[in-house]
Amino acid sequence: MWGLFSFLRAECLNKNLYVGTPIVWIPGRWKQWHERGSIGWKIVSRQIQKTIQKIGNKTNxxxxxxxxxxxxxxxxxxxxxxxxxxxxxxxxxxxxxxxxxxxxxxxxxxxxxxxxxxxxxxxxxxxxxxxxxxxxxxxxxGVDFKLFNQAALDNLPVANDLKKIPLPRIGFIGNLCGRIDFNLLEKIALHNKKWSVVLMGPVEREVEKDLNSLQQQGNVHYLGYKPREILPQYLKGFDVCILPFKRHGWNEHSNPLKLWEYLSAGKPVVSTPIKEIETLQEVIWLAKDHEEFISALSKALHEVKERQTASGIEIARKHxxxxxxxxxxxxxxxxxxxxxx
The missing domain is CATH 3.40.50.2000 (Glycogen Phosphorylase B;)
Incomplete structure (x- = not known):
């Protein structure tokens, strides 16, 4: 029996980088291998150890x-x-x-x-x-600075489907999940019908109804999930980028990955309060409630200085x-x- 499960499927992505997928076929609960010492756990453990011996070095x-x-x-x-x-x-x-x-x-x-x-x-x-x-x-x-900084270059074209959406564009790229404050997004859309709210990324089931309801507003546009390599073409066409998170402990302890991508792209950023980024208020706007957020958006759309953008890019470069x-x-x-x- 053990011979059937000696090695997991290991794909070589680079000369020293492998991704392995264990082979688990055990009747009963599919999570049975999560129980330490169970038959399933031992099978997965054996596969991993045998594969490490095969592709690794004994001294490693x-x-x-x-x-x-x-x-x-x-x-x-x-x-x-x-x-x-x-x-x-x-x-x-x-x-x-x-x-x-x-x-x-x-x-x-x-x-x-x-x-x-x-x-x-x-x-x-x-x-x-x-x-x-x-x-x-x-x-x-951190951030893939070289990739996302392309959005700050003059020669990068804006994505075709984004071009069709009226200016100014207020954009969010990321996982659309329970962390997102959809009430805030709705207030932004209702505040000024000339603003286009553009959302991109995968949608978790828990917020599908919220997103469908939000899209009833004519100035809200969901463009779906896009490959990471072409995201700079979308950031290029945003006037302001947002981090519209709910105010609670999970979000306030976070370090939002998207912030560094936004700053690399040379974009103004408006965010709800997050402890980690409180020191960056010279280059971003933080808003403690919905009214402040909308006010900050107006400022970000009209008061951005080149020095502020350049400072944001340099901060992102260090990440x-x-x-x-x-x-x-x-x-x-x-x-x-x-x-x-």
Missing amino acids: KVISWIYRPEQLHCVGLAKEDFTVYECYDEYSLSHIDGTFRPEVEDEENKLLEKADLVFTASHALFESRKKKHSNVHYAPN SWDDLTCNMFETVKKCLDEQRT
């Missing part, structure tokens, strides 16, 4: 990199030498309304006990996690993924070196 350290408390069951699958937990959001709170989720906090506490190193995407997450772990490091979100990932890997290397001594 095996590192498990975990992103969510719900992945606690993944710890130990590879018989890893080192475990990294990258805490990206405040998972103990609901992303929809910020309510406390004690079961997730319990899972995260167990994960923190097993982790050798913890990275956090925001300072707020860093402050809370350092109370629970002795080796926590701040590792903010290049190339630089940030190098810093993270250096931290991992240092921790591994200390582990050897």
Whole structure:
């Protein structure tokens, strides 16, 4: 039996980068392999270990990199030498309304006990996690600066489907989910019918009705999901970019990835309050309520200075993924070196 499940399907994306998909066929509950020590868990563990032996080097350290408390069951699958937990959001709170989720906090506490190193995407997450772990490091979100900075260049054309939408265009690109304040978006659309509100990205089932209702406004345009490589052509045609998040703990502990893409593109940005970006008020607008948000939009549409745009671009340049990932890997290397001594 074990021979049938010795290796997972591993696709080589680069000379030292593989993506593997475990083969799990067990009658019963499909999540059965999530239970540590179960038959399914052992099968997946064996596949991972055998594949690592096949593609790796015996002298290499095996590192498990975990992103969510719900992945606690993944710890130990590879018989890893080192475990990294990258805490990206405040998972103990609901992303929809910020309510406390004690079961997730319990899972995260167990994960923190097993982790050798913890990275956090925001300072707020860093402050809370350092109370629970002795080796926590701040590792903010970054941006593919070279890609998104194309939107700031004169020779990049605006996407054809966006060209058809009247100016001025107020744009959001990202996951349309329970984090988004659809009441705010509706107020923006109703405030000025000459403003075009443009939304792009995948839609979670939890907000499908909200989006359908919002699109009843004639000046709201949903353009669907677009490949990442062509997003600069859409950012190029936006007059202002927005981060219209609900005000609750999940969002206030976040480090919005889209902010760095917007700034790289040289765009004015209006956002609801987020602790991580409070220091950037020289280059963005923060609004504590709906009325302030609409007022900030009016200012962003008419009062943008070239110096403000240039400053935003330079701040985003410092958040290049190339630089940030190098810093993270250096931290991992240092921790591994200390582990050897």
